[in-house]
Amino acid sequence: MKKKVTIYDIARELNITVSTVSRALNDSRSISTETKDQVREMARKMNYSPNKLAASLKSGKTFTIGVIVPSARVQFFAAVIHSIELNLKAAGYGILLYQTNESLENEKQGVQTLLEAQVDGIFASLSLETSEDISHWEAVIKQGKALVLFDRTLENFNVPSVTLNDFKAGYLAAEHLLKKNFRNITFIAPPQKISIFKQRVEGYLAALRDYGAPVHENTVRYGTLSIEGGKAEIRNMMGVSPLPDAVIAGDDFTALGVIRQLKEEGLPADRVAVMGFANEVFSGFITPSLTTVEQQPHKMGAECARIFLSMVKKKNPYENPEKVVLEPILVERESTEGEARPPERP
Helix, strand or coil: CCCCCCHHHHHHHHCCCHHHHHHHHCCCCCCCHHHHHHHHHHHHHCCCCCCHHHHHHHHCCCCEEEEEECCCCCHHHHHHHHHHHHHHHCCCCEEEEEECCCCHHHHHHHHHHHHHCCCCEEEECCCCCCCCCCHHHHHHHHCCCEEEEECCCCCCCCCCEEEECHHHHHHHHHHHHHCCCCCCEEEEECCCCCHHHHHHHHHHHHHHHHCCCCCCCCCEEECCCCHHHHHHHHHHHCCCCCCCCEEEECCHHHHHHHHHHHHHCCCCCCCCEEEEECCCHHHHCCCCCCEEEECCHHHHHHHHHHHHHHHCCCCCCCCCCCEEEECCEEECCHHHCCCCCCCCCC
16 A cells, blocks of 8 residues: 655655644635745645645644534535535535434434544534424534534524524415415415424414415325325315416425416416425426515525534634524516406316
8 A cells, every 4th residue: 555645754754844834725814925835845745645634633733513404405504505605615614514414313314423533513404303302412512513503403402503584484375375365375384393384384374364364174285295296285285175377396306296286286377376485496497487585595504614613713602692584575477466356177
């Protein structure tokens, strides 16, 4: 096996001290630009790569951040991850990614794996199963690691966070439909363990009350956030009277399932308005294109990075935890065009 090149080898080749090589590679002001250039060029020629383990033992930092998300396949989470990585790169940090697939046990395993990897902090969006058991998150805090939650958080868990104004998001979605005279509006939501979905439903119900729209047993239906989940809820509603004239889905994938099942049931797209959340890439390209609520993932990732970089400078990173709330943005497309008409059964 070829021997790994060290700073001692570079120093020997250039006939300078090891400390000079070290300071040059770390861009010390005490080293001239000419010497830095010579050291970097020799390091390149010799295929030198720094020993990160040794550096982390010396500094107490690995310059690695763990990111835990329900699924990187979802464009919203992928965009947040991209933004986090982009905004931390200049500070010398890289990321390790872990997906929970909406499982609490996977989430716990992810936290353990990242702590064993000695990450300097963890950014996380919680799984749909996470509620009362937060022992794994408390372990992060006890180890003195920076923890920043984003998008999905827990009520009464006082850690730094970046979230959407989810009450306003739910209100905004319902109000958009109510202003178009849709009255019988159904909201398809996941089980109410995570606060963002509770708040969206509360905002939606507040809008119904403000506009005098009816509230009945099918006003809120609890299902799974997926294409199949959206299809299943429409199948279940076909035997219910009255049929909704509009559906707000918990995310864009569920909304896509709603649109597909409405077509299979023979209901034209202009008979039932459909909305989602997240503004996934596909939302503008399906037929009809989907009206949705933009959640500002790029700004969310940038705020997570900013909060983390401020936390690592503090003696107590959890003193006065910062909580950033972003504003939702309505993206109107074809799926809610026109005025309401009573949905006719096929």
